[in-house]
Amino acid sequence: xxxxxxxxxxxxxxxxxxxxxxxxxxxxxxxxxxxxxxxxxxxxxxxxxxxxxxxxxxxxxxxxxxxxxxxxxx
Numbered sequence: 481x482x483x484x485x486x487x488x489x490x491x492x493x494x495x496x497x498x499x500x501x502x503x504x505x506x507x508x509x510x511x512x513x514x515x516x517x518x519x520x521x522x523x524x525x526x527x528x529x530x531x532x533x534x535x536x537x538x539x540x541x542x543x544x545x546x547x548x549x550x551x552x553x554x
């Protein structure tokens with residue numbers, strides 16, 4: 481999983497994270513600050529997901545963010 485895109489674009493992606501996983505609170509997002517490990521933990525806590533499910537959800541989110549952004553385009 482490419483964690484750098486989440487850290488590097490956290491301010492831009494924070495709103496989309498909130499839209500995607502509406503159970504996350506503003507305090508959760510402040511605590512996570514782009515850290516994939518913390519985000520996975522919060523998703524497990526809020527949604528009752530396994531670690532594998534949380535990782536999968538984050539991977540899909542990052543892939544979509546990568547596809548939607550110009551960051552990887554030449």
